[in-house]
Amino acid sequence: MRSHALYPQYFIVPALLLYLGLFILPSLIGFGYGLTNWNAWNQNLRWIGFDNIAEIFSGDPRYLLYIQNTLLFAVVTTVLKVVIGLALALLLSGGLKSSNALRTVFYLPAVLSPLVIGLIFTSIFNPTRGLLTQGLKAIGLSGLTRSWLVDLSTAMPSVMAVEVWRMSGYCMVIFLAGLKVIPQNLFEAADIDGASAVQKFFKITLPFLQPSISINVILNLIWGLKVFDLIFVLTRGGPGYATGVLNTAVFFEYSSGRYGMATALGVVIFVITSIIALLVLRVLNRNTVELA
Amino acid sequence: MGKMKLTMILMLSLLLLAGFSTAYASGKTEGTSAKETGTITFGASQNWIKDVDRDIAADFEKETGIKIDYQVNPDDQYTNIIKTKLNTGEAPDIFMWAAGLELRQLPLDKVLDLSSEPWVGRLKDWAKKSGMVDGKLLGLNTWSIDGWGMVYNTAIFDKYSLTPPKNYPDFLKVCDTLLKNGIIPVYEIPIDLWHTELFMDEIAADANLHSPGLYEKLNSNKAKFADVKEFEQSLTAIKEMADKGYFGPTYMSDKWTNATEALGTGKYAMFLGYTSWQVECAKDYPQSGAENWKMFPSPLGATGDVKSFGTSAGGVLQLVYKGSKNVNLVKKWLAYKTQVPVLNKFYAGRADLGNPSFPEVTKAPTAGLASMTDFVKGNFLSDGATGILFWDQMGFGSLIQGMLAGQMTPKQVLEAIDTNRAKVAKAAGTPGF
Amino acid sequence: MKSTRVRGSILEVCVWILSLVVLVPFVLVLVNSLKDRAGANIMSLTLPSIFHWENYAIVVKEGKLVQSFCNSLLIAALSTLVSVFFSAMAAFVLSRRRSRTNKGLYYFFLLGLAAPLNMVTVIRSLQIFHLMNSYLGIILLYGALLMPFSIFLYYGFIASVPREMDESAMMDGCRGFSGFFLIVFPLLQPVTFTVCVINFMNAWNEFMIPLYVLNNSGRWPMTLAIYNFYGRRVSDWNLVFADILITIFPVLVVYIVGQKYLVSGMTAGAVKG
Numbered sequence: 001m002r003s004h005a006l007y008p009q010y011f012i013v014p015a016l017l018l019y020l021g022l023f024i025l026p027s028l029i030g031f032g033y034g035l036t037n038w039n040a041w042n043q044n045l046r047w048i049g050f051d052n053i054a055e056i057f058s059g060d061p062r063y064l065l066y067i068q069n070t071l072l073f074a075v076v077t078t079v080l081k082v083v084i085g086l087a088l089a090l091l092l093s094g095g096l097k098s099s100n101a102l103r104t105v106f107y108l109p110a111v112l113s114p115l116v117i118g119l120i121f122t123s124i125f126n127p128t129r130g131l132l133t134q135g136l137k138a139i140g141l142s143g144l145t146r147s148w149l150v151d152l153s154t155a156m157p158s159v160m161a162v163e164v165w166r167m168s169g170y171c172m173v174i175f176l177a178g179l180k181v182i183p184q185n186l187f188e189a190a191d192i193d194g195a196s197a198v199q200k201f202f203k204i205t206l207p208f209l210q211p212s213i214s215i216n217v218i219l220n221l222i223w224g225l226k227v228f229d230l231i232f233v234l235t236r237g238g239p240g241y242a243t244g245v246l247n248t249a250v251f252f253e254y255s256s257g258r259y260g261m262a263t264a265l266g267v268v269i270f271v272i273t274s275i276i277a278l279l280v281l282r283v284l285n286r287n288t289v290e291l292a
Numbered sequence: 293m294g295k296m297k298l299t300m301i302l303m304l305s306l307l308l309l310a311g312f313s314t315a316y317a318s319g320k321t322e323g324t325s326a327k328e329t330g331t332i333t334f335g336a337s338q339n340w341i342k343d344v345d346r347d348i349a350a351d352f353e354k355e356t357g358i359k360i361d362y363q364v365n366p367d368d369q370y371t372n373i374i375k376t377k378l379n380t381g382e383a384p385d386i387f388m389w390a391a392g393l394e395l396r397q398l399p400l401d402k403v404l405d406l407s408s409e410p411w412v413g414r415l416k417d418w419a420k421k422s423g424m425v426d427g428k429l430l431g432l433n434t435w436s437i438d439g440w441g442m443v444y445n446t447a448i449f450d451k452y453s454l455t456p457p458k459n460y461p462d463f464l465k466v467c468d469t470l471l472k473n474g475i476i477p478v479y480e481i482p483i484d485l486w487h488t489e490l491f492m493d494e495i496a497a498d499a500n501l502h503s504p505g506l507y508e509k510l511n512s513n514k515a516k517f518a519d520v521k522e523f524e525q526s527l528t529a530i531k532e533m534a535d536k537g538y539f540g541p542t543y544m545s546d547k548w549t550n551a552t553e554a555l556g557t558g559k560y561a562m563f564l565g566y567t568s569w570q571v572e573c574a575k576d577y578p579q580s581g582a583e584n585w586k587m588f589p590s591p592l593g594a595t596g597d598v599k600s601f602g603t604s605a606g607g608v609l610q611l612v613y614k615g616s617k618n619v620n621l622v623k624k625w626l627a628y629k630t631q632v633p634v635l636n637k638f639y640a641g642r643a644d645l646g647n648p649s650f651p652e653v654t655k656a657p658t659a660g661l662a663s664m665t666d667f668v669k670g671n672f673l674s675d676g677a678t679g680i681l682f683w684d685q686m687g688f689g690s691l692i693q694g695m696l697a698g699q700m701t702p703k704q705v706l707e708a709i710d711t712n713r714a715k716v717a718k719a720a721g722t723p724g725f
Numbered sequence: 726m727k728s729t730r731v732r733g734s735i736l737e738v739c740v741w742i743l744s745l746v747v748l749v750p751f752v753l754v755l756v757n758s759l760k761d762r763a764g765a766n767i768m769s770l771t772l773p774s775i776f777h778w779e780n781y782a783i784v785v786k787e788g789k790l791v792q793s794f795c796n797s798l799l800i801a802a803l804s805t806l807v808s809v810f811f812s813a814m815a816a817f818v819l820s821r822r823r824s825r826t827n828k829g830l831y832y833f834f835l836l837g838l839a840a841p842l843n844m845v846t847v848i849r850s851l852q853i854f855h856l857m858n859s860y861l862g863i864i865l866l867y868g869a870l871l872m873p874f875s876i877f878l879y880y881g882f883i884a885s886v887p888r889e890m891d892e893s894a895m896m897d898g899c900r901g902f903s904g905f906f907l908i909v910f911p912l913l914q915p916v917t918f919t920v921c922v923i924n925f926m927n928a929w930n931e932f933m934i935p936l937y938v939l940n941n942s943g944r945w946p947m948t949l950a951i952y953n954f955y956g957r958r959v960s961d962w963n964l965v966f967a968d969i970l971i972t973i974f975p976v977l978v979v980y981i982v983g984q985k986y987l988v989s990g991m992t993a994g995a996v997k998g
Contacts, residue, residue: 007817007818007822009822011814011815011817011818012815012818012819012830014811014814014815015814016815016830018807018811018869018872019834019869019873021869022850022851023837023842023847023870023872024833024836026843026850027842029843033843033845039719039720040375040397040399040719040720041396041397041719041720041721094733094736096733096736096740097733098737098741104981105747105748106744106747109747110926111926111973111976111980112930112973113972115932116754116973119965119969120754123753126545127542127544127545128541128542128545129767129769131770147544150544150693150697152697152699165746170923173919174919177915177916211881211884211885214881215877215878218838219838222838226839226841232368236686236690237690238690238693238694239693239696239697239699240691240694240695240697241694241699242694254372255371255372256684256687256715256716257397257720258715258716258719263843266841266843267841269839269841270840270841273838273839274839277839333942338952361941361942363942363945364949365952366932366936366952369933369936373937376844376845377940381852382848382852382937382940550766
């Protein structure tokens with residue numbers, strides 16, 4: 001009744017129109033191409049139904065590897081980013097003198113574009129002259145050095161490490177904003193009751209951070225599942241196919257002229273991402289804390 | 293807090309206004325009724341526009357008032373961007389594209405037919421052929437035809453009494469001698485994916501020589517890469533060279549950008565380069581004597597003595613978008629570019645282009661080119677990428693990199709090549725696939 | 726008392742050591758941007774023997790960075806504004822009135838986080854609306870792409886702002902747009918700054934879309950300038966690094982300026998009650 005006047009539906013219209021017209025409708029129409037044999041050579045499209053999708057799930061080891069890598073990358077980097085981000089946020093909200101400066105420093109990597117990161121880390125990961133190898137040698141751990149981006153055992157971990165480096169500060173920022181919402185009086189009351197730091201963390205901090213955790217987990221999962229630029233710039237999906245993910249496959253299919261196949265892969269990514277995101281959203285938002 | 297916020301907002305809005313007006317003003321300086329002057333948009337990959345191109349464009353603008361807007365795109369995205377733009381009708385007026393078979397990847401009905409332009413008749417034969425598809429000339433070639441062979445440091449070879457090997461076993465002996473004397477035999481760069489696959493690319497010419505019609509068979513699915521002995525041997529050779537240490541200890545991360553340093557400092561003795569590569573090495577390292585170095589064809593994969601030198605289709609062409617609104621301006625540019633003094637200036641500024649596309653421009657062959665011509669008795673044949681459809685340089689290179697990392701065997705690399713290639717060929721409707 | 730202070734200082738030092746992990750790559754870029762070409766190719770952390778400050782001048786001139794800076798600023802700032810305002814409005818209503826329709830619309834917006842961008846169909850869309858090759862077109866496109874994320878952030882945080890604020894606005898007679906922008910929107914300050922910073926950064930760093938959508942290189946953003954040094958002179962890493970620093974500098978400024986307000990601008994009094 002009264003709420004209708006205060007929360008008018010027409011507020012949604014501008015966003016919806018823009019979103020539909022320039023993003024979602026073209027995307028959905030684009031999906032249609034995945035069901036055709038659209039490629040670089042034919043001018044007349046032919047409907048081939050789910051042939052492309054069937055090819056992806058036909059048990060071809062390469063596609064299986066892509067799916068595996070995509071999931072692995074998304075999950076591992078998300079977990080690490082959230083944990084490190086939270087740790088950093090806790091450290092920096094404790095009233096250190098240089099908190100402001102430190103906050104800026106840790107956020108810096110998120111500012112760089114993938115091309116820049118690729119250049120920097122390709123040089124850092126150079127097996128002989130790079131900083132990482134030199135650094136390990138300097139502290140006497142030269143036995144651990146590898147050809148970081150080319151060795152099959154370290155290629156994927158190296159790429160994941162760069163992503164964690166890049167976005168932990170981003171998570172930290174979200175957590176910092178979330179931490180500020182927690183009423184101080186709760187902590188004061190807990191102190192009076194003699195609660196330990198661990199107890200305070202699990203009983204007060206964590207519940208209030210639900211929305212922030214939710215946001216960080218879901219966003220990073222989604223971006224992890226859709227990753228392309230970073231992997232492409234660091235390893236091009238190589239050596240061979242070792243670090244290939246679904247979105248690099250999209251690029252290579254598109255480059256080789258098989259546009260329909262590329263689009264079909266895009267649809268698969270979209271479906272996987274949506275399902276996972278919705279599931280996680282459901283699970284995490286079961287216990288939200290309302291302040292009002 | 294209120295005042296701070298206000299000032300910040302004011303500053304931002306001022307900046308915005310400044311940016312907006314500058315940007316808007318510049319955007320408006322496009323020629324309105326592009327009749328005699330205007331701007332030509334020119335699409336190219338990041339590696340194809342050099343300083344001399346910008347100089348020539350500046351000269352052109354001074355002479356005719358027509359501006360050239362070079363739109364330099366990242367190399368990886370370039371072909372995707374141009375194909376998309378051609379398909380959606382937003383292509384630049386001129387765009388560059390690789391000569392030869394790759395032309396077929398374009399929507400050919402969107403490219404202007406240049407067969408009746410005045411300068412066509414003056415082109416050298418190979419230059420004309422490189423730009424033709426189905427009898428129509430689609431691209432102007434102002435590049436060079438070249439191939440990749442083993443450039444070797446003649447001083448080092450003389451020091452250890454080595455002669456350019458004719459076949460693979462002799463080549464291994466040469467490498468062995470060099471390594472024993474503390475010189476790394478060959479500088480190789482698997483991380484630059486397109487380079488390592490060149491060994492296979494080059495030996496394809498020899499393979500086609502030994503089994504005539506091989507290229508046609510590969511193009512009609514009557515033969516597969518896995519069947520070609522030379523291909524498998526070249527891959528096995530690459531792995532063997534790496535394992536024996538002939539590529540040196542850092543080959544997995546060595547880059548193209550350090551190639552001149554590797555050979556110029558005498559640390560490495562050989563490099564798979566094009567016939568004018570030594571000129572660039574001499575420029576960076578004048579003490580090295582690189583201008584006197586010679587070349588021999590790569591024996592990796594050869595079944596006997598190497599008899600041919602594989603050459604490319606002819607480099608990079610300039611093509612014209614059929615739907616361009618500035619076709620008359622573009623034709624003026626092409627006419628300008630093909631004038632002899634302009635061509636002279638261009639080729640003078642491009643040390644890497646050794647064989648000009650027009651006969652009026654002469655360039656003395658490098659020592660490398662001369663020795664190579666001598667070695668194969670002038671037998672310059674089409675390399676793999678020129679004669680075989682769907683030669684995916686980067687894709688092959690990536691597989692080879694995987695082979696070197698131990699992920700697959702040479703045979704598996706060829707099988708993967710065949711599988712990928714068949715998919716693309718089938719999509720393109722190639723008969724036989 | 727003293728022990729906690731000592732503990733605090735030790736902690737601070739430790740965190741700074743930790744921050745080296747983040748800082749070292751940046752130092753690498755900075756240091757190498759001041760070397761000559763040969764020195765920069767090695768990409769080491771050593772200081773340059775001569776400080777080649779002119780690298781920056783070269784980069785600005787040859788990369789036409791002044792022009793592209795203005796383009797980047799215009800495009801990034803306006804797309805941020807568009808996405809922030811549209812999203813705040815939409816998320817406000819979606820979050821307060823959780824009818825079935827609105828819940829559905831919310832998830833519909835979230836789909837955009839996962840949806841792939843199909844350049845071909847988007848170009849066709851822009852052509853239909855006569856927005857190709859224009860600032861307005863790319864600004865609106867970015868706005869659309871940034872919307873799912875912005876709505877997502879706003880939705881969550883609006884839930885934590887008590888409804889009493891909205892009611893009090895109504896009692897003062899403010900409705901609709903004015904009610905929203907005068908009373909409610911200021912309460913969303915922390916989120917707004919987060920969204921602004923992140924959206925600005927995303928729009929600023931984008932380099933794929935301008936390639937397809939802007940046909941006039943006079944309109945290209947700074948992110949594309951780097952390719953002028955990349956290929957022309959094959960290995961001018963010192964210039965590439967100088968270009969990188971110039972390009973990321975504005976985003977850093979926005980973040981540094983914005984993050985102070987991000988943390989300090991809270992609904993003081995409203996939440997503590």
